[in-house]
Amino acid sequence: xxxxxxxxxxxxxxxxxxxxxxxxxxxxxxxxxxxxxxxxxxxxxxxxxxxxxxxxxxxxxxxxxxxxxxxxxxxxxxxxxxxxxxxxxxxxxxxxxxxxxxxxxxxxxxxxxxxxxxxxxxxxxxxxxxxxxxxxxxxxxxxxxxxxxxxxxxxxxxxxxxxxxxxxxxxxxxxxxxxxxxxxxxxxxxxxxxxxxxxxxxxxxx
Numbered sequence: 117x118x119x120x121x122x123x124x125x126x127x128x129x130x131x132x133x134x135x136x137x138x139x140x141x142x143x144x145x146x147x148x149x150x151x152x153x154x155x156x157x158x159x160x161x162x163x164x165x166x167x168x169x170x171x172x173x174x175x176x177x178x179x180x181x182x183x184x185x186x187x188x189x190x191x192x193x194x195x196x197x198x199x200x201x202x203x204x205x206x207x208x209x210x211x212x213x214x215x216x217x218x219x220x221x222x223x224x225x226x227x228x229x230x231x232x233x234x235x236x237x238x239x240x241x242x243x244x245x246x247x248x249x250x251x252x253x254x255x256x257x258x259x260x261x262x263x264x265x266x267x268x269x270x271x272x273x274x275x276x277x278x279x280x281x282x283x284x285x286x287x288x289x290x291x292x293x294x295x296x297x298x299x300x301x302x303x304x305x306x307x308x309x310x311x312x313x314x315x316x317x318x319x320x321x322x
Contacts, residue, residue, distance in 0.1 A: 118144040118173040126290040127183045128170040136318035138194045213273035213280035221258045222287035227251040263303035285313040
């Protein structure tokens with residue numbers, strides 16, 4: 117198998133961190149330069165028609181291009197340590213938490229960055245600063261909710277680390293680009309959780 121990644125982007129980091137947690141080292145890694153638009157090359161579009169990164173190229177020639185789908189596939193191949201649930205109940209609650217942080221946190225961070233950061237103009241030629249600023253407000257509202265939740269729970273889904281924590285951690289780290297820091301904004305429980313995740317070996321990979 118071969119995994120296509122891009123340094124600095126949150127979704128490739130999610131998959132890379134997931135692989136590290138499972139100790140998966142036998143997948144070839146290919147780095148793409150998004151600013152150089154390598155993800156829009158004809159050769160890559162043949163693998164990922166929507167120019168999405170990451171992409172996992174399987175041995176049979178098929179490709180998976182959504183982070184959650186890639187993680188689901190790898191979970192099936194490498195079930196331990198379990199990160200996506202041992203039974204129907206666990207899988208449902210992990211997926212709920214993962215979807216919450218992806219759709220209500222990471223997506224708004226990404227929109228804010230893409231529409232407010234000059235360096236992202238190559239990827240978002242029509243930037244709308246007001247839209248980006250509105251996304252930043254949504255990020256902080258979700259951060260407040262996460263802070264409240266984590267003041268009562270150690271992890272985002274169950275009583276153990278899961279893929280939902282990976283998604284949220286990669287989101288927070290990417291939010292540095294929009295100058296968001298949980299601790300400086302008074303989200304102390306969220307900051308403490310972030311620091312615990314950051315201490316994991318898998319969090320050192322980018």
